[in-house]
Amino acid sequence: MDFSQLTANDQQAMEAIVARKQMKDFSRLFTSLVDRCFTSCVDDFTSRSLTSREDECVSKCTQKFLKHSERVGARFQEENQKIAGGN
């Protein structure tokens, strides 16, 4: 988003809003990822600690989701640029 047309005060205000949203988004990502990977990976309740299979699954789940999100972000940007550019 282009804030260069706003006054310095407005730019600062917008930057604060964006920073706050990014923080909120990060914590939302964290809790949703915990939920997602717990649901998909953990099903062995014969002990209190994670089995090595569950442990590896959670690692892979987290990493995969982050890579997935990154790729979606790249495609998302491309699509938005198409719309903005007016193909």
Added chain:
Amino acid sequence: AGQLDMITDTFNKLVNSCHAKCISTRYLEADLNKGESVCIDRCVAKFFAVNTKVGEQMQQIGSQRQ
């Protein structure tokens, strides 16, 4: 800020939808495989197409009501 909310909302929905449709929850590996990558690319494109189509049809409904 309202627009920013809408965009991040759309993005989050996109990430979740395409994950459900494209990523196996068996988590056999940490990296995206080729099939998943291709699926993600197509998923995003289709999501946008649906977005556009729904928007068009709602505009139609809106103008019919007038």
